[in-house]
Amino acid sequence: MKRTPHVLAIQSHVVFGHAGNSAAVFPMQRIGVNVWPLNTVQFSNHTQYGQWAGEVLAPHQIPELVEGIAAIGELGNCDAVLSGYLGSAAQGRAILAGVERIKSINPKALYLCDPVMGHPEKGCTVPAEVSDFLLEEAAAVADFMCPNQLELNSFSGRKAQSLFDCLAMARALLARGPKAVLVKHLDYPGKLAEGFEMLLVTAEGSWHLRRPLLAFPRQPVGVGDLTAGLFLTRVLLGDNLVSAFEFTAAAVHEVLLETQACASYELELVRAQDRIAHPRVRFEATAISL
Numbered sequence: 001m002k003r004t005p006h007v008l009a010i011q012s013h014v015v016f017g018h019a020g021n022s023a024a025v026f027p028m029q030r031i032g033v034n035v036w037p038l039n040t041v042q043f044s045n046h047t048q049y050g051q052w053a054g055e056v057l058a059p060h061q062i063p064e065l066v067e068g069i070a071a072i073g074e075l076g077n078c079d080a081v082l083s084g085y086l087g088s089a090a091q092g093r094a095i096l097a098g099v100e101r102i103k104s105i106n107p108k109a110l111y112l113c114d115p116v117m118g119h120p121e122k123g124c125t126v127p128a129e130v131s132d133f134l135l136e137e138a139a140a141v142a143d144f145m146c147p148n149q150l151e152l153n154s155f156s157g158r159k160a161q162s163l164f165d166c167l168a169m170a171r172a173l174l175a176r177g178p179k180a181v182l183v184k185h186l187d188y189p190g191k192l193a194e195g196f197e198m199l200l201v202t203a204e205g206s207w208h209l210r211r212p213l214l215a216f217p218r219q220p221v222g223v224g225d226l227t228a229g230l231f232l233t234r235v236l237l238g239d240n241l242v243s244a245f246e247f248t249a250a251a252v253h254e255v256l257l258e259t260q261a262c263a264s265y266e267l268e269l270v271r272a273q274d275r276i277a278h279p280r281v282r283f284e285a286t287a288i289s290l
């Protein structure tokens with residue numbers, strides 16, 4: 001029987017609702033991986049509510065927890081690390097040390113870095129040291145990076161002017177080391193208003209995908225975290241990168257359809273669980289080149 005992969009998922013936890021690990025862990029488990037959640041913060045709720053209670057994990061706890069897993073002889077069973085929102089560059093460096101420790105025991109282990117930089121227009125940003133860390137240090141170690149357009153613009157120091165410009169920006173990020181860059185959400189002048197577009201860029205080629213844009217009174221949070229977690233999971237389960245990309249788009253769309261149907265602000269992950277595992281919709285990625 002094929003072994004079930006294990007993923008160390010290092011990102012935020014919210015008690016109520018879904019963001020970070022609270023958006024990614026259950027869907028990842030539902031489609032077939034064991035998840036080791038290491039929560040970088042425990043907040044009452046996600047920060048887009050404008051108020052929350054809770055605490056950030058001290059950076060020294062990350063290596064301590066990783067060493068704890070090593071001490072019971074289980075660290076070599078880690079097949080991948082996923083990281084999301086970082087409270088500080090110090091927390092990021094502690095994650096990279098953990099990734100290096102895991103790769104030294106299991107060289108096949110993968111690292112997916114979701115370079116979360118918040119939503120500047122909603123007053124939520126990360127310190128400049130975190131965005132510098134993500135570009136200068138994390139990109140060199142990560143196997144996969146999953147920026148959205150804002151994050152890609154921030155890496156490039158400018159706004160994308162066209163789809164081909166987005167592609168050039170993603171290729172520039174790819175040149176820093178990752179095997180693949182998945183742009184979770186494209187935004188550029190001339191983009192069709194009714195579509196939600198994504199991009200996958202690898203050394204082999206580039207693929208563009210469009211799914212319907214759904215109307216929400218308030219944009220749900222945690223979609224990026226769900227996207228990154230599902231993509232990594234499907235790769236671990238043996239999909240090629242393009243298939244993992246197409247599956248992820250379909251499964252995320254199913255969650256958003258359920259969320260919209262329930263008029264819910266929080267993602268309806270439990271109600272959508274069978275559709276996450278077996279999406280009824282399918283979006284085909286089409287190859288594009290510069």
Ligand SMILES: Nc1ncnc2c1ncn2[C@@H]1O[C@H](COP(=O)(O)OP(=O)(O)O)[C@@H](O)[C@H]1O
Nearest residue numbers: 148184185196212213214219220221222223224
């Ligand atoms: N098909 C869709 N229709 C409408 N909004 C969407 C759709 N897919 C994602 N979104 C929204 O687009 C925004 C950007 O998503 P994305 O960049 O993937 O991740 P993040 O959640 O990290 O910002 C999110 O606010 C999400 O709620």
Ligand SMILES: Cc1ncc(COP(=O)(O)O)c(C=O)c1O
Nearest residue numbers: 012020046047221222223224225
């Ligand atoms: C605690 C927390 N974690 C993670 C996120 C990131 O969520 P998203 O997937 O929407 O980028 C947010 C967004 O507000 C958050 O508040």
Ligand SMILES: [Mg+2]
Nearest residue numbers: 116117224225
């Ligand atoms: Mg995000």
